[in-house]
């Protein structure tokens with residue numbers, strides 16, 4: 001039986017190794033990842049460097065923001081995620097449509113790239129992130145995140161239904177020990193939007209699962225919420241599977 005199992009797992013490795021691209025091991029961060037805290041901070045800067053750094057919000061719309069999108073303008077258009085997406089896939093991901101549709105490509109091709117070269121792209125005149133906006137130390141963390149911290153959630157979220165491929169029973173244990181003190185047992189302790197159009201954890205988890213995982217992994221900028229990126233992606237998907245069961249209204 002035991003030998004049989006070894007034989008079967010060997011077959012699996014072979015099958016996955018030879019056919020479809022397996023989930024990149026490099027997508028997984030763990031407590032042993034070199035520069036883990038810098039990478040996790042870089043991911044939070046990717047979400048919203050303005051909030052993380054307490055920087056002045058640019059009033060002009062970013063020059064790379066296309067005129068075809070009139071729904072967003074000003075400071076929001078300077079956030080990395082606004083152009084490249086929570087899934088890092090730009091026009092080929094969730095931002096193929098909706099209020100953040102820009103036609104701009106994703107940054108998956110830079111995964112595994114040279115952080116110094118990425119930092120140079122960001123300092124270039126196209127992106128226009130000057131040292132007075134994002135100082136070198138923060139820019140280097142951003143570049144490190146793009147090179148070593150990006151991840152694909154396609155193995156953990158069904159794109160069409162947005163449903164997490166996780167175990168809600170496991171997620172519930174994590175939720176009730178790591179999240180509920182702040183977000184409440186039913187995820188409604190905090191309202192992320194306005195009183196007339198409330199958004200709770202259940203609402204966001206179902207509406208934007210990619211953003212939800214990003215917040216779990218990197219924390220919420222300018223708040224008490226910690227980064228839990230040392231948990232594996234499957235655990236985060238389990239937590240998401242549970243928060244998707246919480247009330248949306």
Ligand code: HEC
Nearest residue numbers: 062064065077078079080083104105106107108109110146
């Ligand atoms: C206003 C939109 C916009 C914002 C904001 C923006 N970018 Fe970009 N980015 C682009 C465009 C456009 C390109 C060029 C794509 C091309 O080559 O066609 C690009 C290219 C890139 C590339 C290289 C492309 C690749 O294939 O990997 C990286 C890396 C990148 N951006 C990272 C970032 C990071 C990190 C931030 C936040 C600090 C950011 N970008 C903010 C629009 C934006």
Ligand code: HEC
Nearest residue numbers: 178179182190191192204212215216220223224225226239
């Ligand atoms: C120490 C308190 C704390 C803990 C623990 C915590 N959070 Fe948060 N979380 C916050 C705060 C504060 C915000 C910001 C709320 C706001 O901006 O209105 C937030 C924001 C979020 C957001 C983003 C909401 C948005 O629309 O921007 C998500 C998603 C989230 N938390 C999920 C979780 C999950 C899941 C856990 C457990 C794995 C967790 N949080 C643990 C305090 C916490």
